[in-house]
Amino acid sequence: MTFDVYGIEKWGKKFFQVLDNGNLGLLNPLKIKNEPIDLTKIVKKLNQKLSPPYIIRVSDYLEFMINEINENFNKSIKTIGYKNKFKSVYPIKVNQQSQVIKNVVKYSKKFNSGLEVGSKAELLIALSQNLTKNALIVCNGTKDEEFVKLSLLSNKLDIKTVLVIESLRELDLIIKISNLLKIKPLLGIRIKLTNLISGKWSQSSGDRSAFGLPVDKITEALTKLKKNQLLECLILQHSHLGSQVPDIIEIRKYTQEACRFFIEIINYGAPLKYIDLGGGLGVDYTGENKSKFHSVNYSMEEYCINIVETLKLEFDKAKTNHPVIITESGRATVAPSSILVFNILDTTIFDVKSCPKLNKKDHTYLSFMMQILNYINKDRIQECFNDLNYYRDELRILFRNGQINLSEISKIEKTYLFVLNRIKKFVEEKKLNSNPVASKLKNLADIYHGNFSLFQSLPDMWAIDQLHPIAPIQKLNLKPKKHVILNDITCDSDGMISKFVLNDGIKDTLPIHEVKKNEEYYLGVFFVGAYQETLGDLHNLFGDTNISTVKLEENGKFKIVHEQIGDKISQVLSYVEYSSSEVLKIFSEKTTKFYKNNSISSKEKNQLLKNFKASIDGYTYFEN
Ligand SMILES: Cc1ncc(COP(=O)(O)O)c(C=O)c1O
Numbered sequence: 024m025t026f027d028v029y030g031i032e033k034w035g036k037k038f039f040q041v042l043d044n045g046n047l048g049l050l051n052p053l054k055i056k057n058e059p060i061d062l063t064k065i066v067k068k069l070n071q072k073l074s075p076p077y078i079i080r081v082s083d084y085l086e087f088m089i090n091e092i093n094e095n096f097n098k099s100i101k102t103i104g105y106k107n108k109f110k111s112v113y114p115i116k117v118n119q120q121s122q123v124i125k126n127v128v129k130y131s132k133k134f135n136s137g138l139e140v141g142s143k144a145e146l147l148i149a150l151s152q153n154l155t156k157n158a159l160i161v162c163n164g165t166k167d168e169e170f171v172k173l174s175l176l177s178n179k180l181d182i183k184t185v186l187v188i189e190s191l192r193e194l195d196l197i198i199k200i201s202n203l204l205k206i207k208p209l210l211g212i213r214i215k216l217t218n219l220i221s222g223k224w225s226q227s228s229g230d231r232s233a234f235g236l237p238v239d240k241i242t243e244a245l246t247k248l249k250k251n252q253l254l255e256c257l258i259l260q261h262s263h264l265g266s267q268v269p270d271i272i273e274i275r276k277y278t279q280e281a282c283r284f285f286i287e288i289i290n291y292g293a294p295l296k297y298i299d300l301g302g303g304l305g306v307d308y309t310g311e312n313k314s315k316f317h318s319v320n321y322s323m324e325e326y327c328i329n330i331v332e333t334l335k336l337e338f339d340k341a342k343t344n345h346p347v348i349i350t351e352s353g354r355a356t357v358a359p360s361s362i363l364v365f366n367i368l369d370t371t372i373f374d375v376k377s378c379p380k381l382n383k384k385d386h387t388y389l390s391f392m393m394q395i396l397n398y399i400n401k402d403r404i405q406e407c408f409n410d411l412n413y414y415r416d417e418l419r420i421l422f423r424n425g426q427i428n429l430s431e432i433s434k435i436e437k438t439y440l441f442v443l444n445r446i447k448k449f450v451e452e453k454k455l456n457s458n459p460v461a462s463k464l465k466n467l468a469d470i471y472h473g474n475f476s477l478f479q480s481l482p483d484m485w486a487i488d489q490l491h492p493i494a495p496i497q498k499l500n501l502k503p504k505k506h507v508i509l510n511d512i513t514c515d516s517d518g519m520i521s522k523f524v525l526n527d528g529i530k531d532t533l534p535i536h537e538v539k540k541n542e543e544y545y546l547g548v549f550f551v552g553a554y555q556e557t558l559g560d561l562h563n564l565f566g567d568t569n570i571s572t573v574k575l576e577e578n579g580k581f582k583i584v585h586e587q588i589g590d591k592i593s594q595v596l597s598y599v600e601y602s603s604s605e606v607l608k609i610f611s612e613k614t615t616k617f618y619k620n621n622s623i624s625s626k627e628k629n630q631l632l633k634n635f636k637a638s639i640d641g642y643t644y645f646e647n
Pocket residue numbers: 114117139163263265266267268301302303304305351352353354355
């Protein structure tokens with residue numbers, strides 16, 4: 024029997040399944056008949072050499088998503104009778120890690136897919152990949168002379184590098200350098216659409232968006248191109264409406280507006296061949312299938328059909344040849360393929376099951392606290408809560424004034440929690456969710472401390488309240504009895520997770536099993552492949568986690584195809600301007616001084632140095 028309190032069947036339906044033994048299974052969406060692979064077995068295997076936390080990248084999921092995007096567009100093109108092709112372009116910024124890019128290029132080769140870059144560093148990554156001859160490298164972002172030069176020169180190597188004009192200043196630079204090098208550029212123009220999208224990234228769209236040329240500047244750019252005999256180089260129109268677009272209607276409206284610009288630019292005389300619609304294809308993190316920030320109200324199939332249908336209608340109406348369709352879906356391509364797995368290190372339990380025995384010496388208020396238990400009822404719940412807090416606060420004042428001692432205040436705090444838990448239980452049993460006390464009691468959830476850094480591994484959860492599904496990877500056949508919030512390993516009160524995707528909606532606590540002493544209990548955070556790996560920071564100097572790329576095989580087997588050891592302490596020290604050899608030297612001189620003073624023995628000196636050196640070479644996270 025399984026208890027899908029986590030909604031795994033909703034958000035994870037193509038990728039995850041609870042196994043009979045209660046562990047989480049990884050399905051292979053490329054080979055649906057294959058036996059699911061037990062995720063705990065992968066973790067056990069990794070534990071033989073490394074320590075959690077891990078990012079586990081499932082290469083089959085990446086391949087599947089690349090196939091899905093390309094095949095759905097190709098199918099829509101065929102069904103709708105669109106007279107040109109689809110080409111995907113992967114935006115490197117969404118996950119730049121070398122193993123990810125290597126696999127993106129490998130799996131998308133058969134579709135002649137390209138890459139999108141937004142900086143010089145990303146351009147270098149793109150130019151060093153073995154793309155097919157027909158693949159494009161689309162260069163967005165602000166470009167300096169070096170960026171423009173390298174892009175232009177790369178065309179000599181049979182690489183189709185398209186410089187997307189982001190501003191008139193940039194166009195002047197492109198004209199100057201292409202004249203200097205005598206190389207005709209492949210040009211794109213980034214247009215600013217007026218349609219405003221909803222969701223978290225709405226500022227990427229509409230009049231106030233920072234990107235793209237507004238109408239008046241487009242006409243200026245076209246005039247300038249014509250004057251410099253470069254209009255014939257303008258082959259691509261680019262626009263991007265923002266990431267994680269929740270509503271399919273917005274995608275339709277936006278595509279329609281992009282078409283109008285495309286048709287007008289063609290009418291002006293530019294030989295546009297490609298319509299690049301940027302990113303926007305969202306991920307249904309909650310599995311709700313709704314137009315909400317963490318969800319989307321459309322499927323991949325619908326997304327493709329809506330775009331192709333809109334394009335065909337508009338271009339046919341204007342009697343314009345159908346251009347090649349490009350999209351730059353990064354989030355949808357990589358999000359599903361990475362899972363963060365971490366272990367629970369400790370628990371802070373606020374649920375006091377037994378009440379301390381009172382005696383005559385105890386303060387009267389303590390017995391008043393206990394008497395509250397006699398009048399807990401529906402109509403007096405607020406009164407009970409007020410009384411309990413009043414007595415506890417008064418007793419805390421007495422402690423601060425030295426009128427009661429440590430063991431007395433400890434008994435008071437325990438009694439407080441005991442009574443408060445009884446009030447909470449009553450509120451839950453009677454389902455008094457709308458009672459103001461209910462919201463105040465939320466803070467009473469126990470805390471599970473996890474071996475991960477929110478800032479390093481889940482930065483969007485911290486910064487923009489992004490939701491990722493979280494679930495245990497074992498015991499899914501046992502009903503979770505506790506409700507907790509999660510705390511990370513950093514010493515920061517912000518390192519908390521207190522919003523969870525569950526089967527019955529978004530909740531403030533995570534149902535979880537009791538974790539016994541010395542028990543290894545793991546949680547998985549899902550769909551973390553997009554943006555999280557490089558946006559993360561080094562708060563408290565917790566660095567990159569260990570990473571492993573896994574390939575799913577037949578008969579419940581798997582292969583670890585690549586392992587990337589996480590940051591060592593020496594590495595994170597170097598990011599903040601420390602040389603580990605210098606740090607070691609200073610520490611070593613200090614121990615020698617104490618040894619010479621006879622303050623420490625030779626054995627102690629050696630022990631100190633041995634431990635210091637081991638830490639320098641060690642993992643930044645908690646190790647067993
Ligand atoms: C120009 C451009 N293309 C593509 C993307 C990726 O979009 P998505 O996150 O929707 O895949 C972005 C990200 O915002 C972008 O700025």
